[in-house]
Amino acid sequence: MVDQPSTERTADDMVAEADTGARNPANWQGTLILGTCIAWSLFQLYIASRIPGMLAQTTGVSFFANVVTQARFIHLAFAMGLATLAFPLTKSAPRDRIPAYDWVLMLLGVASCLYLVVFRNEIATRPGLWTTTDIVMSAIGMVTLMIAVWRSLGLPLVIIACIFVAFAFFGGYSEWARNITNYGGSSLSKALGHYWMQTEGVFGVALGVSTTMIFLFVLFGAILDRAGGGNWFIQVAIALLGALRGGPAKASVLSSMMTGMISGSSIANTVTTGTFTIPLMKRIGFPAEKAGAVEVASSTNGQLTPPVMGAAAFLMVEYVNIPYIDVVKHAFLPAVISYIALLYIVHLESLKMGLKGLEKPGRRIGVLMIMILFLSGFILLGALTFLMIGLRTLLEPITGNSVYAAVALVAVLYLVLLKISASFPEIKEDKDTNAPPTAPRLTPTLIGGLYFAIPIFILVWNLMVRTDTLDRLSPALSAFWATFFMVIIALTHRPIKAAFRGHDVGNEARAGWGDFVQGLILGARNMIGIGVATGAAGIIVGTISLTGAHQVIGTVIEVISGGNLMVLLILVAVLSLILGMGLPTTANYIVVSSLMAPVIISVGAQVGLVVPLIAVHMFVFYFGILADDTPPVGLAAYAAAAISRGDPIKTGLQGFGYDIRTALLPFLFIFNTDLLLIDVTLGHAIFVFFISLLAMLLFAAATQGYFIAKSRIWESAVLLFIAFMLFRPGFFLDMVEEPYVSASGGAAIELMSEEPDGADIRVLIEGPDFDTGKVRPTTVVIPAVAGDGETALADQGLTVFEEDGRLLLDEPFPGTPLFDQIGTEYDYYADTPVVISAVEVENERMAKEWFFIPALLLLAGVVMIQRPRAKQPAF
Structure with a gap:
């Protein structure tokens, strides 16, 4: 390798x-x-x-x-x-x-x-x-x-x-x-x-995506880092979380998440944030391997966090053929849950080792206050968004479609924030390893660099916010305007602050020019590997389009799995880990999605698993990313070990241990697409978030062997069982009631006709494979047409006729919705006909959420059993 x-x-x-x-x-x-x-x-x-x-x-x-x-x-x-x-x-x-x-x-x-x-x-x-x-x-x-x-x-x-x-x-x-x-x-x-x-x-x-989009986002991150934005992320995280128990490790998680949102490399993320956080973790008592592992787990997960996702988000737009805003929506909840769970794991490690946080001047910030600050941040962001929409609406009769008003507002906001920033001293690095480590105060640290958030806000605004008269910009143009403003910040923030402070403007102007040039250089150098990797990955995609090579891999995995769904997913996960070893994030996703995603779709459909394409791509993407901390290659683990002076293999193993919670998520959203916010209302999305978060925290506690107190083996097993009940309540409901009502022959058409417009209907098809001649099944999902089952089939290009109680299927016409899925997969002119073996519709049954009640009762029992054994406060 x-x-x-x-x-x-x-x-x-x-x-x-x-x-x-x-x-x-x-x-x-x-x-x-x-x-x-x-x-x-x-x-x-x-x-x-x-x-x-x-x-x-x-x-x-x-x-x-x-x-x-x-x-x-x-x-x-x-x-x-x-x-x-x-x-x-x-x-x-x-x-x-x-x-x-x-x-x-x-x-x-x-x-x-x-x-x-x-x-x-x-x-x-x-x-x-x-x-x-x-x-x-x-x-x-x-x-x-x-x-x-x-x-x-x-x-x-x-x-x-x-x-x-x-x-x-x-x-x-x-x-x-x-x-x-x-x-x-x-x-x-x-x-x-x-x-x-x-x-x-x-x-x-x-x-093409590398040319039009990825480079701009990498360049944006490079200029932001050179201008001081990367250090601001780190210092804010340390100021916010550093004084808590195990604070530097928690700050590492938060700063890596913020850096990873715009970074294209988990290795660069590890070094950028780890240079500051790993020595701090060691100074408060973290072993070298665990300090490096926390940074590795944080940095690799940064590639899973919107809006950039290591540039994979833009490739998903092309491969899955959905809008960029939908990719961000689907990726958001698993990323947030994964990071909160990592913070909890770090907290449990600190509890087990009896560690404390950093010394901090001024008033300490408690856990409750931090939660309020996070909530206030979301409220402030929302309020600012609505304010800008309102101002845009008020000014539009005067400005029309001109962007000058928006530019003027941003310029005024930038100068105001610079004026405020100039009233605070510059944040200095803590380089005295002999003195007790300290965390900076939050207010001057946060406000002192708040202007770095403006280009990020511009990026998110252009990508995601829309009014009745203003369409979202493309990811490429959004990145261009965000980068353009980031260039202005890099060139001007130093001399303007110097002018406000009465210092030498010329020296600061030259330093700002140097930051800009170094950002251009760093952005291009960071793109070298991505550029050649996307070209080489195109060879793989081109071979598949030329030869259909992915079918060979699919056949091998199908034979090995024996039709068992869980074995299939585990095999795909392991192969994604292997294929992802030593590859940068972007090439990683291209390779594993090109080879593994079609396998899950085709083989899964044969055993009745029909999931949205985005869920499949997220599954292989997650496991490809985890290769960055998986020994023996695990390049991010080696980078962290170079800073911590720990053993790289142990660092990688420990980092993968922390990332088990991330490895669990892909299996969960394959079976429970609510986690990806697919077809859920806002209220249901909030409910799913809190339940899934609780389940993930319990899973983390079980794998760490510590909850309120050190857990006994059976207590960890119970916590795992509770987590499973919260994540997959449908599993237990399926044991009580059948998930689908099934019918075949003429009764299948009648069953379809009874469904309301747009309801999902599962159609099970069997017939001879076009290449092998062997009869094999597959499952497709079509929308219902109220009162007319035959029309529902015809709308998808399926023509059926009943013969001897069976529904025989004609070959779909090219260009119809299901032609690409089944039109070329079956031999419609063989002696054995292609038939619709059954039709399934969702059964009317009790809500699966009822199974949360026994899970929460079990959790209450574990809490009561462990509480008397607790020897230290939970926080």
Whole structure:
């Protein structure tokens, strides 16, 4: 797989090797690397703005106005070029200079990308009829891309991509694979053209999302961090939670969550926040491995937190084909529950070790006050949102669709917050390891950097808020405006505060310019691995579209699982962990979703599991992310161990132990989609949140062996049982009453006709598989049409006729809703007909929430048993 990092290297070295590039020449070559990074960032800002379109309209010349195609080629050219220059090819390769062979590789890689730009018009005239030059350039591009991935990300993704390329060329020679996929192999010209000359492979959806969206969010986070926003997150978290029991660990959780919301890398998140929080945790008594594990668990979970989710949120928009706001809605509740549970785990660890918090000047903030502050923060955010909507409504008759009023409001707010910030002293780092660690006061810390929240508010506003006259912006344009304002902050906040304080404005202005330039550089260097990874992941996606290779994996998992649903999900989870080892978040999601999501959908439907596509993608995404702290690769664990000076394997194992609660969530929202806020009302969503949170906290207490007091084994078992009852009350209800009313033949049509409009109807279909000829089942869900079951089927493209008491099914027409799902899966002209074996509708039965009552009674019993044994206050 990948080389295991040594703990003797610093955390910054690990970030350089894994994310930004370990080569940093001091001569003109180093200047070239930095200049290329700046050029890449400026290019991405240019294509994200409206300038290309304006130039095309005024001059008639398109300067990359079509970002769907041309900009992808430039994007990958930058990524491959910088990967070659910034990452040494081997461990022994020079780091203080760029050797000659790297210049050759860089030129070849860039040329293979720019070939598609320079000769784009000629290429467009011969789709599929590739010339010898096309094939040669494609081969060069594929080879140099794999080398760039190897040097910047290690071997895992290279091995996976090469396996799929091999299958594209030689899969047709395997009779077994040919029977499953009906794929007969591919010529060199066809395969290379598919991978490189079209937008089906390397330059597919993944690289397109990287070009238009991911880069901007990574750049936004980099400039925010360089300007001081990252440190503000950390200091606010320490000021808020540092004085509580085990405060630095809780601050680590909160700061990593805030940083992870906009970060594209769990490793960078670990180092950014861990540099401050891990030493503090050790100073109050946390062992090195546990201190590192808390940071690892916090940072990896940051990739699960909206709005960015390690850039996977934007890929889900494309793959699941739902609006971005829906992705955020579905991901929100599991992320919040997971983080609160991690805070609780940290608290339990502190209780078990008898730890205290940091010393803090001024009044201490209690747990109740912290909860009030959090609630007040949400209320304030909501009030500010409604205020801006109101102001927009009042000003709209004057300003029309102009954004000048909004810009003026933001500018005034920015200057007011800077004026307030200037009245407080700058927050200094606590570097005296001999003195008792202290937490800063909350009020000056929070208000002193509150202006850093403005670009985040702009981002969320543009993405999520909508009025009757103002549509949400696209994620790309939202990120552009947030980044644009972040650039203004980076350039101006230092000199303006200096002016308010009467200090030297010139020095601060130069420092602000340096922050901006360093942000451009850091943003581009952080994107090198993501850029080449999305290109390489496109090879996997392209192979699947060319060959149907995912069907092979699905067949293997189906055979191993034997049709058992839980075994199927566990196998997919383990494979997602393995596939995710050593991959950055973005490539991680592309790989596991391309390979594993179709397996859950197809094999699950055969055993009656029909879940929304977003739930399936979230399932594989969660387990892919957990690979970042899973030994033996677990790069985030090695980064944390480099800071804590602990054992990386023990750190990874402990971190995975903390993340068991996160591993539980995907199984839960597969069976209970309420957790993803799918088809739930606001009141029900609040109810689901509190019940799920209670269940997760009890699960955490059971796995930690400590609740009110140290738990006996049977008490932990009871807590696990209570958590299961709260998470899956439907399991027990299914044992009491059947979940569905079933009918077949003519009675099935009558049953469908009795359902109200839009109600879900489960249709069980059986027939010979198109490839294997074996009879297999599948389940689809269709909406009911009141009073007419045949129309409900016809609306989905299903034509049925009754024969000998069975409902025989004709082949759906192309373009109908269910054609892609079952139209190509069955052989409708075989001797054995395709039939609707049964129709199922939801049974009218008691509410599953009644089972919460015995669960809460059991919990009350555990509380009464443990309370006399408690030796210290709960908080």
